[in-house]
Amino acid sequence: MITLIGSKLAKEGEKFIYLGELEECKDCKFKNLCHNLEVGRIYKIKSVRSTNHRCKIHLGGVKAVEVEISEIEAIIESKKALEGLSFTYSPILCDNSDCENYKFCVPQGLVEGDKVRVEKVLERVECKNNLSLRKVILRLI
Known part of the structure; x- marks a missing residue:
């Protein structure tokens, strides 16, 4: 499963809880890629892609990451x-x-x-x- 996460948070092996969409995300072209996870679940980052994308929320932008639901x-x-x-x-x-x-x-x-x-x-x-x-x-x- 591929999603986007803040570049500063995008580290292989890191875990995070997906908390849902923010109001600032409503008109973003990456909205469907950022918000394709289940709210309240813990995900583990399996790999990080190198390309950085601009984001209204995350200083430093976002990166594509492959994730799985964490143990x-x-x-x-x-x-x-x-x-x-x-x-x-x-x-x-x-x-x-x-x-x-x-x-x-x-x-x-x-x-x-x-x-x-x-x-x-x-x-x-x-x-x-x-x-x-x-x-x-x-x-x-």
């Missing part, structure tokens, strides 16, 4: 933490937003109902709600 670190129930397992994602329900693990229990880039696959199983997680949890790397499928 996401998340916390899931231990019983689902098996490499290669595919399932329908549901965040860990927790109201303790001060917890150090909260951002992984409700990670950006995933929404309830997404189809995901466990790419890698990481460490066990201590949960103040006494849930059996593991940190994993998930990929949308």
Whole structure:
């Protein structure tokens, strides 16, 4: 998938969250190429093209980049933490937003109902709600 991103941000391996179109983009000739991603998803830059294009938003212009939806670190129930397992994602329900693990229990880039696959199983997680949890790397499928 090819899109445009600010030249200063265009580095292979970098990740970003696509937040959507700005008002200043409405009349731009590159609008369809810049705004061809899904809002709220995390993307990883696979390669960067060398040509720079002018942009009203980004100082220094924009560059074409090849992107893919990024893998996401998340916390899931231990019983689902098996490499290669595919399932329908549901965040860990927790109201303790001060917890150090909260951002992984409700990670950006995933929404309830997404189809995901466990790419890698990481460490066990201590949960103040006494849930059996593991940190994993998930990929949308």
